[in-house]
Amino acid sequence: MANEDADRRWSPYDSPAGWVRGLAIAAAVGLFLAFSGAFGTGEAPAARRYPYWVGLLLIGALWGPFVSRLFFRPGEPRKGVWLRVIAVALVLAATLTGVVALATAVVLGERMPLARLPWLFSAVAAISGAMTALNVLISGPRAQDAAPAPAPPKFLERLPLKLRGAEVWAVEAEDHYLRLHTSKGQDLILLRLSDAVDELQGLEGAQVHRSWWVARDAIVDARRNDGRATLTLKDGSEVPVSRTYARELREKGWI
Known part of the structure; x- marks a missing residue:
């Protein structure tokens, strides 16, 4: 029925x-x-x-x-x-x-x-x-x-007040903290990268290194040198791509 x-x-x-x-x-x-x-x-x-x-x-x-x-x-x-x-x-x-x-x-x-x-x-x-x-x-x-609109990624609720409404470009692990790279600047929050990756589901992005998650739209350049790839983001950050994730990124056409 x-x-x-x-x-x-x-x-x-x-x-x-x-x-x-x-x-x-x-x-x-x-x-x-x-x-x-x-x-x-x-x-x-x-x-x-x-x-x-x-x-x-x-x-x-x-x-x-x-x-x-x-x-x-x-x-x-x-x-x-x-x-x-x-x-x-x-x-x-x-x-x-x-x-x-x-x-x-x-x-x-x-x-x-x-x-x-x-x-x-x-x-x-x-x-x-x-x-x-x-x-x-x-x-x-x-x-x-009509199909209901998808809920926004849970991770966006963690953004500090000054970064609310910003585009999340990248998340970088620093010890027990995460450095947020956004269209409104940077800030630190206390969270594990693995938890952040789970909560970022819904945004087009991927983990590219054990210390980095990157949004697809944030990448302005991708280059290879000595068999390794490096991504350049909108804020000028250079992100290394580890071999663990390189194959997946090549299949997606990121590098």
């Missing part, structure tokens, strides 16, 4: 508020189409024209959520959304054209010849597409369907 619920398809109506909004939009559009006498219905008496349009739009609003679930998933990117809107419109037209033809005959007293069914299909598809697009634009994917 948990996996089934996680894979539940999203639609613009996929909440009680969405259903109410969809019905309200349908009723408003139905009133407008009745008032304007759309698609040649202006000759019909208002007492029939208004129930005809509002009723059909409400039927579409009740059926639309089930069709839209076929084409929209939670957290899907916006890419291709209009192709899915078109697909929803075509399915709605295919399933509702007969209903519209019947309503036209019963409510308006106008029988629909078979030769006009393609025209009726295109009219239903156009209205269905416009209604679906309107609901998609208004609703969009729900906030809870």
Whole structure:
């Protein structure tokens, strides 16, 4: 059940508020189409024209959520959304054209010849597409369907007050302390380098020496001499790369 619920398809109506909004939009559009006498219905008496349009739009609003679930998933990117809107419109037209033809005959007293069914299909598809697009634009994917933002690395909470908000360029072990190299300068904190490396998970960086952790963006130059590599950081610090970590850094393209 948990996996089934996680894979539940999203639609613009996929909440009680969405259903109410969809019905309200349908009723408003139905009133407008009745008032304007759309698609040649202006000759019909208002007492029939208004129930005809509002009723059909409400039927579409009740059926639309089930069709839209076929084409929209939670957290899907916006890419291709209009192709899915078109697909929803075509399915709605295919399933509702007969209903519209019947309503036209019963409510308006106008029988629909078979030769006009393609025209009726295109009219239903156009209205269905416009209604679906309107609901998609208004609703969009729900906030809870979006992936939560990752928590910032725990190590950033250890930065001294004067370094808060700075970019961490490197962490250097000095006896029992760590020297922090940042965009706002340097400072010392009491911590083991191994613990710092664990808490720096989430930042793009790597341990390059038993005494150094370096952020990828902090490196401005990398050079080799006598089989050993040295990294130059933004603050001018030169960091040795030990052979223990050199292979991993070469695979990453750092050196």
